[in-house]
Amino acid sequence: MTTTAAPNHDSGCPQCGSHDRRALFQLATDRVVRCEPCGLTYAVSPPVEAAELYNGGYFSGCADEGGYQNYQAEYRSHSETFHRRLVDSERKLGGKGRLLDYGCAYGHLGRVAVRDGWEVVATDIAYEAVHRAVHQHGLAGFVSDLSRPPLKKGVFDLVALYDVIEHVREPKGVIRSLRNLLSERGLLHVTTPDVGSASAFLLGSKWYHYKPREHLLYFGRSSLRRLLESCGMRVDEMRSAPSRMAVRDILARLRRYSDRGARSLLAIARFLGLDGVVVKVHIGEMQAWARSDAPMGRFPGGARLAPASVPSAGSRAGSPVSRLLAVLACPGCGGDLRADAGETRLACVACDEVYEVRDRVPILLPKAAPANKAAG
Ligand SMILES: [Zn+2]
Ligand SMILES: [Zn+2]
DSSP, X not given: OOBOOOOTTOOSOTTTOOOOEEEEXXXXXXXXXXXXTTOOEEEEOOOOOHHHXXXXXXXXXXXXXXXXXXXXXXXXXXXXXXXXXXXXXXXXXXXXXXXXXXSOTTSHHHHHHHHHXXXXXXXXXXXXXXXXXXXXXXXXXXXXXXXXXXBOTTOEEEEEEESOGGGOSOHHHHHHHHHHHEEEEEEEEEEEEOTTSHHHHHHGGGOTTOOTTTOOEEOOHHHHHHXXXXXXXEEEEEEEOOEEEEHHHHHHHHTTTOHXXXXXXXXXXXXXXXXXXXEEEOOSXXXXXXXXXXXXXXXXXXXXXXXXXXXXXXXXXXXXXXXXXXXXXXXXXXXXEEEOTTSSEXXXXXXXXXXXXXXXXXXXXXXXXXXXXXXX
């Protein structure tokens, strides 16, 4: 057993806090380790500003490294994947409702969900991505830092956390906050790479879900269950999460294993006119649906919004900003927010803090405390 010493910036296992861990392998700047007491696989990674990593280039192949080749071009296959996930969630919920897309990227899930009849609220840390979700897909969206959602409690029937939890440094904080957002019947739906999947086993350290700097946590089924349960959630179901992908996108991903082989296969697929065909693939991801242990009631201020008395957050009527006001809360104090006449700023009615609305996208990042605010 190799137990590695913890560098200064490293606070140990994000699940159990232990520093007792086995080094698995080095991945560029990251050391991938497995926690001995709880079994979580995670990366010991130098700190990086999330806003710096997840900028506009992250989704368009312009990032220095990592990111997505061209997220927008994959809309068609995304929409099929998302539609099927929504159908599964609807069956569990017993109907549609209000959906929070937490880590929405360009808003592809939201667009599909609106088409399918859900009310949608979308958020991400990347302004460029949310801007596109709002302006291209007509969603009600805002920028947040994803660790403390500036949202009212108890107002979402479904929270989608797709390919997000593996990126965060404090997963318990995120899951606990999201649990508080759920309505009485609400469901959290999580997808993330499964480090116990066949592809992870076969590819070892070359597994395509190992991404230095971006992916910090590598869950298996038992560690994901442990995370959810330690945050007051009950797992409804956990299983493999298939995706729909175009043949050309599958082959593009295989280029990292054999560039020549993948290019030859792509040429053949093009010749046969099959490169754009969308097929169901298991890419080593899993999904879990979970409910709160103590839904509603326990949370002060968690009363369900009366649907008749508030503007529908995801309906197409009204400006995107006014549609959001029913569910937003001040990132600093949790108070209600009010928009000015031109909807260029949101002000908290409780603490008076003001937040910018940039081109119809509210920027709801917590304000850094003033360095030396004079008392009184
Ligand atoms: Zn641990
Ligand atoms: Zn406030």
